[in-house]
Amino acid sequence: MQQMKGKQSILFQEPVKIMSHACVGGKKEGEGPIGKHLDLIVDDPMFGKENWEESESSFLKTAGEIAIRKGKKKKEDVRMAFCGDLLGQLIASSFGIAELEIPYYGVYGACSSIGAALSIGAMTVNGGFADLVLTGCSSHFASAEKEFRFPLGYGSQRPYSATWTVTGAGAFLLNTQKGDVQIRGITTGKIKDYGVQDPFNMGACMAPAAADTIYQSLLDFEMKPEEFDQIITGDLGSVGQKLLFELLDENHKDIKKNHMDCGMQIFDAGSQDTHAGGSGCACSALMLSAVILPKIASGEWKKVLFVPTGALLSQVSANEGRTIPAIAHAVWLESGKEKK
Incomplete structure (x- = not known):
């Protein structure tokens, strides 16, 4: 079944469907234009945890749970998970997904990670290697600043070319049968x-x-x-x-x-x-x-x-x-x- 298209693309003969999806955001994200469309807004940036990294894991875990629930599935139904984040060794994803007990592949593409996760997940489902795949990504303003720039306590000034790392996570269930x-x-x-x-x-x-x-x-x-x-x-x-x-x-x-x-x-x-x-x-x-x-x-x-x-x-x-x-x-x- 030839599905390669051009130099770098794949055109699926049988498209992969997004069964369900979920998004969880922080307080700042909830106050923005998409706030009313978020499945959950978490006002506490720590998410009740002891550090920023654990908080980010909770964002991803929660988004995954909501997506699975919205798809009327159980975590045991998910064959594989492809998830990513910005932290070293993908600790936000790995610690979060560990609690869901789903077979897992860590995916890293920095802020493009959801594109990579969806691509790999779609190929996996289309190829018949899994009937239900969870893909997801997370980031956290404080954990990203600590990892790549300066910890918040340093109080550094940000230039106008700088962007603000979004606190939250998105999760998407892929399959071949159902999805709008x-x-x-x-x-x-x-x-x-x-x-x-x-x-x-x-x-x-x-x-x-x-x-x-x-x-x-x-x-x-x-x-x-x-x-x-x-x-x-x-x-x-x-x-x-x-x-x-x-x-x-x-x-x-x-x-x-x-x-x-x-x-x-x-x-x-x-x-x-x-x-x-x-x-x-x-x-x-x-x-x-x-x-x-x-x-x-x-x-x-x-x-x-x-x-x-x-x-x-x-x-x-x-x-x-x-x-x-x-x-x-x-x-x-x-x-x-x-x-x-």
Whole structure:
């Protein structure tokens, strides 16, 4: 069964369906534009735990439990889980999923991790290796600052190019039988490095990867930008969006009329001080569950190219003065409602 398409893509002959999904956010996320669409808002950033990392694990575990419950399934029904986060050794995901006792693969793509998890999960289901797969991602503002920049107690000043890591988690159940939204195809991204070294300017780091994946996806699927209702990037923010448009213009691809960036939508730029926008694994995951999937399920959007973006730095690489490579993965989403 030949499903490879072009250089980097897969077009599923039998699309994989998203059975159910859930999103859990923190207090700041609940106060933003998507607050009313979250399944749960957790006002306590510690989630009743002793540290930020344990809190993040609880966000992911809770999102997974809600998604399973909404799908009218039990955790024992889930064959595999593919989850990721931003922390070293994926401790937020591994400690959270451990409590669900589901066979687990850790997935790392920085803030693009939900794109990677959905891609791998969809291939697993489509290939017949699992009938029900849980995919999910989490991030936490405080744990990310502690991991990659400065602990909150340091009180460092953030430049305007900086983004605000989203606190929360999203989870998605995949299968072949039931779901109002389906994964039609995927494009696996390539690592791109344009020599940016500023960890406070993630948009500039990730824009080249987003541009490359979007261009290749359109080429592989033989689609024009206007054939998608929306082409949605993960967390480029206002700085990265401008660079994305410039890079795609060089290849004669114009997505200005139908582009949306999750990082620019998840917070209110006027009332919430997040500088260039939101970021983190949960940024794309929350927007996907709270906004994107409901709009596709309702018929408001018919085809969406969902392109989460990620900057692949670590504490070690940053301290050694290395440049910041990036990656983006594309997931083609469309209505999957059964015809009556």
